[in-house]
Amino acid sequence: MDKIANQKPEASSPIGTPQAENGEPENTVVQASPTAEEGLKPHPPDRKKPISTTIGFLPVRAIVAVLGWVGSIIYSFTKPSSAKAYFNRGLEYYHPGDLDRAISDFGQAILLNPDYAEAYKQRGLAYFSKDDLEHAISDFDKAIRLNPEYVEAYCIRGLAYAKKGDIERAIGDLNKAIQIKPDNAEAYCDRGYVYISKDETQNAIIDFNKVLELCDTDSESYEYAVHMIYELEGKQKT
Numbered sequence: 001m002d003k004i005a006n007q008k009p010e011a012s013s014p015i016g017t018p019q020a021e022n023g024e025p026e027n028t029v030v031q032a033s034p035t036a037e038e039g040l041k042p043h044p045p046d047r048k049k050p051i052s053t054t055i056g057f058l059p060v061r062a063i064v065a066v067l068g069w070v071g072s073i074i075y076s077f078t079k080p081s082s083a084k085a086y087f088n089r090g091l092e093y094y095h096p097g098d099l100d101r102a103i104s105d106f107g108q109a110i111l112l113n114p115d116y117a118e119a120y121k122q123r124g125l126a127y128f129s130k131d132d133l134e135h136a137i138s139d140f141d142k143a144i145r146l147n148p149e150y151v152e153a154y155c156i157r158g159l160a161y162a163k164k165g166d167i168e169r170a171i172g173d174l175n176k177a178i179q180i181k182p183d184n185a186e187a188y189c190d191r192g193y194v195y196i197s198k199d200e201t202q203n204a205i206i207d208f209n210k211v212l213e214l215c216d217t218d219s220e221s222y223e224y225a226v227h228m229i230y231e232l233e234g235k236q237k238t
Contacts, residue, residue: 083113087122094126102126117146121153128160136160151177155190162194170194185214189221192228201232208232 090105106123109116124139140157144150158173174191177184192207211225 083109083116083119086112087116087119090119090122090126094122097129099126099130115146117143117150117153120146121150121156124153124160125156128156128163131163133160133164137164149180151181151184151187154180155184155187158194159190162197167194167198171198183214185211185219185221188214189225192225196228196232201236205229205232 086105086109090102090109093099093105094102103123103126106119106126109119110123113119120139120143124136124143127133127136127139137157137160140153140160143153144157147153154173154177158170158177161167161173162170171191171194174187174194177187178191181187188207188210192204192211195201195204195207208225208229211221212229215222215225
């Protein structure tokens with residue numbers, strides 16, 4: 001988009017400074033020559049007006065109108081126009097923690113595409129991050145209805161149930177996630193965490209050891225599993 005620029009015509013600089021009869025410099029104002037756009041005017045612009053009312057001889061109202069027009073064009077390019085665009089912008093809001101805007105954009109994505117399972121899951125995750133567990137579980141339910149093999153939705157719904165204290169449902173969801181995808185390290189990691197809530201230390205250690213088998217050694221899940229095994233085995237020895 002071409003930038004709109006209002007340029008002042010350059011004033012001609014006098015070679016010498018005119019002198020008054022008393023020898024003092026005479027205060028003179030060199031007026032700019034009118035441009036072709038302005039046309040010939042009988043009088044120069046009124047210099048008694050406040051500076052804020054004229055910018056390059058262009059009224060502020062005209063500048064505001066131009067800026068508004070430019071802004072509307074920019075908005076037309078940045079405003080999402082599809083479910084995927086709203087979803088992607090929701091992710092941009094979600095990652096730095098702007099959860100309310102993320103929820104709003106995921107909701108817009110769902111309005112445009114009611115079968116958008118990933119948008120339900122991601123909105124549920126945003127609700128989960130706000131400790132709004134009822135809305136979170138409701139969205140995970142919808143995501144799973146749309147995609148019955150949605151492993152990540154089962155995992156996060158399991159954690160939401162665990163956070164509510166419904167440990168049996170939590171374990172059930174994580175068992176289902178592992179049944180669908182037996183090599184999913186995150187499901188074992190999450191189930192190990194929930195087993196700790198049930199004081200089932202040995203089952204937790206088994207799951208964390210499974211994480212070590214499935215994960216790269218430089219992953220966060222691997223480091224977490226190593227830490228938890230060390231702590232749990234230490235407690236067993238005391």
